[in-house]
């Protein structure tokens with residue numbers, strides 16, 4: 001340990017557990033305090049309204065969204081068989097009820113990125129259209145799919161840097177509008193994602209370097225071109241608010257399924273965190289819409305606890321997992337981000353209940369169990385929530401109440417090719433004793 005590390009450990013003893021790659025439960029000491037927040041409920045409803053304006057357009061250009069009338073939303077699924085399997089696997093009784101928020105089934109990217117990524121492209125398209133045409137807010141936005149608008153959008157570019165799912169959501173939608181769309185990816189990004197993007201007319205730029213060097217390159221290239229919009233996964237407020245809309249939709253799903261949220265009926269929500277943008281956006285929405293009795297817990301790999309480290313030390317994006325000697329390696333695709341976003345820790349300071357770190361083997365077991373018990377396919381990152389329940393109820397016995405609801409946010413998986421799906425499943429099966 002160098003001197004900086006020693007003083008960090010003295011001040012925040014759990015940093016030592018992070019350094020040793022032991023799974024931890026961190027309870028946020030600032031949870032529930034009063035704080036000035038950078039957004040309000042009005043910002044969420046502004047985003048809700050924008051999604052609704054675009055719904056007829058989306059239903060037209062993405063036929064798979066037509067049966068939902070262009071509203072991109074995932075089901076909330078009761079996991080009764082998985083709950084029994086989970087209790088066996090963890091030798092732990094779960095008194096409340098277990099649910100899955102299946103963002104793995106969201107159209108277009110098959111992941112939670114369909115919320116933030118698509119929303120940011122919609123907002124950019126609307127801005128361009130409003131500035132250069134007579135488009136009115138009350139118009140039928142299907143007009144945006146016409147040649148006139150495609151010619152307009154073709155003058156503009158969209159750039160995003162991503163290891164995977166964000167590229168799919170931003171890339172496919174931006175290219176569909178007609179924007180010149182470029183995705184910056186590191187060499188280790190999955191081949192099938194690159195292929196799918198290219199098939200949709202997206203330019204894929206591959207880099208031989210670590211992903212942390214790809215983002216600055218993408219940002220720099222975008223800044224050189226005034227007609228180009230850069231989707232900034234490390235701090236975009238638009239992405240953030242796109243994710244927050246999930247809470248408005250979940251409120252209705254909870255009501256429809258007669259799930260209460262009040263002092264006697266706590267709702268725990270378990271969210272995998274990479275850069276921290278999607279779980280923070282969702283959590284912000286949940287706290288604004290559902291109030292004090294919904295509690296969010298972030299889940300991160302023991303090798304990449306970037307958001308946990310940032311929040312625990314208060315250093316947020318000014319510290320990375322490499323600074324405490326971790327290698328940043330994980331099989332959980334969407335979670336391999338060594339430094340948190342500029343927004344996540346700051347907004348979450350008083351809103352996040354706590355976080356949990358897990359070992360990769362643990363997510364594979366849950367991928368296989370979910371397949372065996374409920375025939376639901378998720379990617380490894382998306383099973384992270386299942387690893388957080390046991391540490392949470394062990395540390396907070398009041399949450400292991402029969403009135404509690406536990407929602408595992410399954411963040412992705414539906415676009416995986418069959419071969420990858422099978423390999424993940426077999427790996428999980430081999431780990432289940």
Ligand SMILES: *Cc1c(COP(=O)(O)O)cnc(C)c1O
Pocket residue numbers: 111112113165166272273274275276277278279334335337379381382411412413
């Ligand atoms: C991106 C992603 C996450 C994490 O979202 P962040 O905004 O990076 O924290 C989790 N799971 C999956 C499947 C993802 O694609």
